[in-house]
Amino acid sequence: MLGVWCLMILSIDTSCDETAAAVVLGRRVFSNVIYSQVLLHKKWGGVVPSIAKRAHEERIDFVINATIKKNLSQKNLFTSKLASPPQSAGSVAIRSSSQSEGSLHRSLAQTATRFINFFDYIDAIAVTVGPGLAPALEVGIKKAKELAEKFNKKIISVNHLEGHIYSPFVQNSKGNPKIDFHFPYLVLTVSGGHTSLVIFEDHLKYKVIGETIDDAAGEALDKAAKLLGLGYPGGPVIERLAKEVDNRDFYHFPRPMVSSDNLNFSFSGLKTSFYYFLKKMNEKEKIKKIRELSSSFQQAVFETLIIKMEKAIKKTGIKNLALVGGVSANLYLRKLFRNLAKKYNGQVLFPSFKYLCGDNAAMIGVVASFKAQKNLFVSDIKNLDRMPRMSL
Numbered sequence: 001m002l003g004v005w006c007l008m009i010l011s012i013d014t015s016c017d018e019t020a021a022a023v024v025l026g027r028r029v030f031s032n033v034i035y036s037q038v039l040l041h042k043k044w045g046g047v048v049p050s051i052a053k054r055a056h057e058e059r060i061d062f063v064i065n066a067t068i069k070k071n072l073s074q075k076n077l078f079t080s081k082l083a084s085p086p087q088s089a090g091s092v093a094i095r096s097s098s099q100s101e102g103s104l105h106r107s108l109a110q111t112a113t114r115f116i117n118f119f120d121y122i123d124a125i126a127v128t129v130g131p132g133l134a135p136a137l138e139v140g141i142k143k144a145k146e147l148a149e150k151f152n153k154k155i156i157s158v159n160h161l162e163g164h165i166y167s168p169f170v171q172n173s174k175g176n177p178k179i180d181f182h183f184p185y186l187v188l189t190v191s192g193g194h195t196s197l198v199i200f201e202d203h204l205k206y207k208v209i210g211e212t213i214d215d216a217a218g219e220a221l222d223k224a225a226k227l228l229g230l231g232y233p234g235g236p237v238i239e240r241l242a243k244e245v246d247n248r249d250f251y252h253f254p255r256p257m258v259s260s261d262n263l264n265f266s267f268s269g270l271k272t273s274f275y276y277f278l279k280k281m282n283e284k285e286k287i288k289k290i291r292e293l294s295s296s297f298q299q300a301v302f303e304t305l306i307i308k309m310e311k312a313i314k315k316t317g318i319k320n321l322a323l324v325g326g327v328s329a330n331l332y333l334r335k336l337f338r339n340l341a342k343k344y345n346g347q348v349l350f351p352s353f354k355y356l357c358g359d360n361a362a363m364i365g366v367v368a369s370f371k372a373q374k375n376l377f378v379s380d381i382k383n384l385d386r387m388p389r390m391s392l
């Protein structure tokens with residue numbers, strides 16, 4: 001069996017509204033391209049599955065080509081792979097780095113011959129199979145199958161949530177940050193689609209101890225932002241407005257399910273109470289108090305997360321914490337997590353680079369490296385299918 005550090009993996013993620021591809025070797029990322037669809041979905045106030053599917057279809061070849069091109073121009077691929085490269089690899093491939101940006105738009109089929117040597121270096125193709133939007137996932141899976149068949153590669157299927165969980169351990173091409181694994185971790189994933197509390201017990205071993213029973217934390221922030229007329233995605237703009245009033249809590253919106261004994265979350269009631277609260281205000285008042293409203297809503301969401309996290313620390317005794325997913329980009333939430341870890345003499349990890357907070361294929365490739373080490377390749381590629389509600 002090949003060691004995990006010898007496998008060069010091309011990874012693909014199309015689970016939601018980012019078309020993403022990366023090339024990784026073990027935990028090291030050699031190239032990473034993310035094509036965000038956020039502007040397409042903005043006017044609808046959220047992700048529209050049919051629009052996401054079409055956009056993924058239009059962009060996937062471009063994204064994969066750009067990922068390959070980045071690799072080739074950096075020459076990382078050739079210098080870093082432990083196995084020695086085939087003789088002819090460099091010359092054909094590197095020629096492509098002098099091509100104009102426009103030429104990348106050519107379909108993958110057309111350019112495949114020029115990149116054929118690139119695929120000599122790729123040992124496997126990793127793809128996200130769930131959870132996510134079914135029409136969106138389908139595009140990545142179809143492309144992975146197509147490439148696997150064409151270049152005779154194995155496929156590694158990856159759970160998107162595993163990708164987020166591994167995001168603090170993803171390294172750049174130089175192998176930084178040099179952080180080691182000290183299991184177990186308590187990991188809170190907070191994104192637009194997910195809120196889950198997981199014990200990361202060992203490589204590829206997880207125990208879910210809490211989940212949202214309705215909306216995700218990021219979704220709640222997005223919905224609140226929509227009600228305030230702040231556009232999509234809501235998290236970053238709410239963060240900015242809240243900071244302007246020192247993240248204070250003015251209105252004391254409810255902290256859902258904090259007194260219940262379990263570790264589950266629920267944010268739809270909070271959103272409803274916010275909706276009725278706003279209904280009592282006229283537009284002028286709303287605009288005048290936009291910072292106070294944003295800050296108070298954010299505080300209600302974050303305090304709920306912290307209360308549940310503290311409960312989880314007490315229940316499990318685990319003090320190694322990690323906060324991952326789109327909402328982990330929030331600096332105020334990071335501060336609250338640092339304070340919590342300090343209180344228990346623990347430590348907290350965040351995605352190792354900012355781009356790893358949101359959706360990307362690099363984290364998918366890193367999970368795939370660990371799966372490859374355990375020989376977890378897809379045995380029946382033909383029947384590989386999307387799993388929109390896949391759990392850990």
Ligand code: KG4
Pocket residue numbers: 016190191192193194217218219221222233234235236239325326327328329330331357358359
């Ligand atoms: O992980 P992600 O990019 O996509 C999903 O898998 O959902 O997360 C997107 C979510 C959105 O709800 C967005 O509002 C939220 O992450 N988000 C933030 C911040 N940046 C993105 N929430 C709070 N503060 C931020 N700075």
Ligand code: ZN
Pocket residue numbers: 160164191325326358359
């Ligand atoms: Zn995600």
